[in-house]
Amino acid sequence: MSGEEGTAPGYRVAVRALCEFTAREGDLDHRFTPAPSAREGIEGHARVRSRRGTGYEAELALSATFEGLTVAGRADGYDPGANRLEEIKTHRGSLERMATNQRALHWAQVEVYGALLCTERGLVTVTLALVYLEIATGRETVLTREASADDLQAGFEAHCRAFLAWAEQERAHRATRDAALTRLALPHDDFRPGQRELAENVYKAASTGRCLLAQAPTGIGKTLGTLFPMLAAMPRQGLDRLAFLTMKTPGRRLALDALATLGAADGETPLRVLELVARDKACEHPDRACHGEACPLAEGFYDRLPAARRAAVARGWLDRASLREVALSHGVCPYYLGQELARWADVLVGDVNHYFDDGALIHGLVRADGSRLGVLVDEAHNLVDRARGMYSAELDQRRLNRLRKAAPPALSRPLGRLARHWQALVRETDDHDWQALEEVPKGVLGALQQAVAAITDYLGEHPTGGDTALQEFLFEALAFARRAETFGEHSLCELERPGRGRARLAIRNLVPADFLAPRFATAHCAVLFSATLSPPAYHRDLLGLPGDTVARQVVAPFAAEQLEVRLRTDISTRLPDREASLAPIVAELAAQYRHRPGHYLAFFSSFAYLEAALAHFREAWPTIPVRAQHRGMDETEREAFLAGFVPGATGIAFAVLGGAFAEGIDLPGERLVGAFVATLGLPPAGPLHEALKARLEARFGRGHDYAYRVPGMIKVVQAAGRVIRGPEDRGVIVLMDDRFGRVENRALLPDWWRLA
Template sequence: MSKPRGYRVAVRALCEFTARSGDLDHRFTPSPSAREGIAGHALVAERRGDGYQSEVALSGEYRTLSVNGRADGFDPAINCLEEIKTYRGSLERLGDNQRALHWAQVKVYGALLCQERELSEVTLALVYLDIATGRETRLTQQATAEELQAFFVAQCQRFLAWAEQEVAHRERRDGALLEIRFPHCEFRHGQRALAEAVYKVVSTGRHLLVQAPTGIGKTLGTLFPVLTAMPRQALDRVFFLTMKTPGRRLALEALTTLGVVREDEEGALPLRVLELIARDKACEHPDKACHGEACPLARGFYDRLPMARQAAIDRGGLLDRMALREVALEHDVCPYYLGQELARWCDLVVGDVNHYFDLNAMLHGLVQLNQWRVGVLVDEAHNLVERARGMYSATLDQQRVNALRRQVPPALSKPLGRVARRWSELLKDVGLSELKSREAPEYRVLEAPPQGMLNTLQQASSAITDYLSEHPTGVDTGLQEFLFEALHFCRLTEHFGEHSLFDINRHGRGRAVLTLRNVIPADFLAPRLAASRSTVLFSATLSPSHYYRDLLGLPLEALWLEVESPFVSHQLDVRTQRAISTRFRDRDASIAPIVATLAEQYRRRPGNYLAFFSSLAYLEAVLEHFRTEHPDIVTWTQTRGMREAERQAFIDGFVPGGRGIGFAVLGGAFAEGIDLPGERLIGAFIATLGMPPFNAVNEQLRARMEVRFGCGYDYTYHYPGLTKVVQAAGRVIRDPEDRGVVVLMDDRFTRAEVKSLLPGWWNL
């Protein structure tokens, strides 16, 4: 008889499952950064004797359960096992449920230590280290090996039924995935090549960049092969990451097509799929603070979590936003934090790219904690460059500091006053003193991090943390937001290097902004890619490949695939207006010929068109002239700060058989990610090369790119701009039956170096 398959769990994960109780409490979470935590552990170890052992690897078994982890420290001379926890603010504010969790961890480690080293007893110590002061608070208790073993067994017994359930689910899941079949009779043009390439890279543990045109079914063409490879390569989890909500919807629809959800539940694929959404969209009580004293769904959350978790797992299949909300409210728990918990137990997670690539991303943290083998799919990956730059950048606004200083409680007036004074000193140091009368914008790049400002900001953060600890209720949200921004700023500074720069923009008296600006996200993204078994990044626009390899941090062995387009040149009439220049100096002169071009094409073939411009100001100037010259042609336009309902109304204007021109900004909400097939859209006008503006910030980017890659101009201006052009033009032809026109309005589109970056099937 074969031995039952075992289940491996980390000590921390075991205790988080068995020892958490009571309320959610997120009144403030200014915990130390990972780097500060590591430094804190090292500081404690330095204070101990020569024989002190750090990071002690321990493991043990109970029936089919294997438990392992690393204890923070053990001193054989005094037979003391330590668990070290770093913190900020007041230790008195640490909840009882957190203390119980910490004691559970050190007790489990103690049981494993006694078992491995044949100890009859051990001293257990919880060491709380204040990051700000270096002061230790030490709590100890004596425990016998028998007591610790009993505690260990009790935790394992509480977890064992769940573990056995998970092992059984894994076997059912893998068995079903071994038999999975493509849901359609045949692949679309190019879809088979895509699926085969994805399967091969997952099987060989490599990464893949895929440029594949719209219309071949990229979502299904990537999900199907990675699920097929999942049991064969022993993948624990798959993450499908998107840039926008429509991408998540497409992924969930594809999974439904694959059989994750069926009316006949017995025939459904035994795969747990979780949709992760933003906290503000999942919150049931946005008017309440996130802790048990204010929110009913936070009160007793961990006491009710086991039942809610089990109900969600029993439901299985697709746990999208609505399904998750239904389960959560049935058990009176927060839908958002139930989703965070279920990310540990679902096979496939569909979420935003920040869930894996952000500095403190939850999914990446789970991969590290549980040592999962994961496959990662990144949709619309051309956007990851700018999204990642945003993730690894931070700003400090002088105007915000001054406004906050005037309204904070007296206890915080001095700390924020010091930040305000430090602003004045910094501006003086870089030659942007506020004593100057002129209000014109000014820009400076700092040669090194402004350590004085950072020290003052950290001191202010500590003061705010202490205040929030003592006044947990009724606190102004603006103060909390500033705290988190300040902590993020300081933490990112710990990672400062040649991939980033510090700069100051001064827009007038009291209106300066200090930015830690990421330029090359590759240095941050590379470790995230390395943590996965395989990552597939796909988009309709990933050319040239070396640009994305360099800026996304792909290793040299990563593969590149360009999938042949299913479209042919006669489907899309691409024309270039050589007589028009959209360069900034020529904008005014370009308006009349652009208006004439729009009207001439519309009257030649009436229907729905999109016209794209480099900015709203440029758009508005052309639109005003167009409406004056051609009042009979229906127009609608993108406006500043459009809400979701307004954006949807703009898209809804493109009805089959309709006639009119929608005016939009290139690179904006309507230039990619929208699907207007058939007669909903028959043409597009593009009055720009899409290049970022030539300004001081972009010139700094260009200089950094030149030093690192030798392609400063192309990497800063040329490639990003033409990616936007191709994305916008891609709105016109969505399937093999579509016919349309794209009018490129700038003489530079005739240049060889520009044409080489446009799709080959356009046949320019």
């Protein structure tokens, strides 16, 4: 969809989107055919073009209008001398493995481009060519057809007629949606304190097409305070869709609840809302391969898709449960129905990976159709670490060794070659537990790429083999190879050797800015909001935000009298002082509890520290109720832990700073009356963090702050933010570490706190 569709008399669609809508049929087929990366695709196109003659025309812009429907796109290349129009596709491994519906889609695209070209240049005939480039070998496979202008025009019109009814529906929906959003009203009598200020800043960001860093305190209703103004701005700014991106599943639920209060769930506000769920969570048959011969929901998927798509957009509200209901009632896969519907949704609610990761669905849609997107990122203080994870990759020597023992004979040579290169790397490097390498080892990388090709071919020839370990290794190897392609000063190659035969080779992203900057540039506007976005320069630098990004801090609506903040600067929680710190920490916890019995959270820097403090506390104060977070808690155990915070009961819950209970949980009123933080929250000093510090110092001149101080204090403030959740709450926070007395650390605490 384009930004003008709501007001223009016609409708505009990209060639690829038109063909995807009208030309696919038969089974869904996602056998193990790893696709080239975006960079490989771009380089592959350039390689093909470099082999063509001087008169070759690349990236040929073509368009035509049929009965009010404008179809536009860029053909990959045209050779006027040979009168040959080319559609270039890159692939890995054997071309025979390509799904039938994919080949049909490719022919449909080049045929539509052929019709547009013949009309524009008055051609009577043209040679159509599908050029398939195998990435690893550089080998071209060219399939050609001779086509007349009349036949191509007839085919073009058939595609358009098949799409026109849908286009008219979309145009009408857009007009209805925008009219409703123009009248959108706040679902409450008034804004909460601080919420209006936040909403005004979000609306200004959407109006000016800028990025906004919005630091707003917990408890003011940030979810509604960002969604409402962004939705109100959609018709005025010609936004096609809005993406609400979260760090964890509970954030998606909050966004859906806010959209429901705005009338989206019951149709009062005609919004199409789609919840994006990870593939492994949405899959109905995880024990079956994803193709028509194995899964009943993949068989005939594209034949049943049109009816499922119509039913889905008619429903409008498509959270996980609703999408599943629609999908199963039409016999199609819920996950892939959701992927299809993303193009037609107004609001997408999903994980941050859906926009910021490699090959992200939402980013791909915007790039493909040129739509205008508004982005909201909840709990944005986590985006630095999440993005580092997205653009990092690791290989494990133990996994390779296990795989070699169980691998089929056809893979023994390539896997053996990889193992030998890995062993050589370990022998050639210094005998250290951890080492930073100047570059990604060429020998290992070359052998890895050969192994990838061999595994890909093998899985293509044995599509129903179901070898999970082989598939997992393939995906890890592909991820590593792709990170190696983009290796630069933003990342670090590390070799870790915790023991013989247990080496790990990793590419760790240190500065995600280089990968995220293009994502922010693609969006019309982006709002990153959290209770902890100080200092703004840290997030601007590490996230690659545009130079005109605006930073705003919403004034906290809480009074200093609501929160007692005490500093215990006579306690050191440094590692050498841990044993000595236990007695005063336990005494502080017990004294505060006896002064005001209630629910408390006590945060420690590690499980080892937590367990030592807990044992000491139980021995000294056996009558005070305590419980503790433990390693590897599953979702049920986490819910049970939180369920213990009920009004009327009391006790101290021990937890790890930065863990599941240090942020993103809501315990208002008497459910939580205080928190203790027995750490400064600094990441553990070690060779990796020291390398990170050096890299950040060289690039930004803020090495220690960016590697240690700021991330640590963000964790502290997030944990403390569990205490005051609303205007009626009262509580206490005790920060225990002598370093809290330093000016540079206190400057990162909320300015409404009154330190005692």
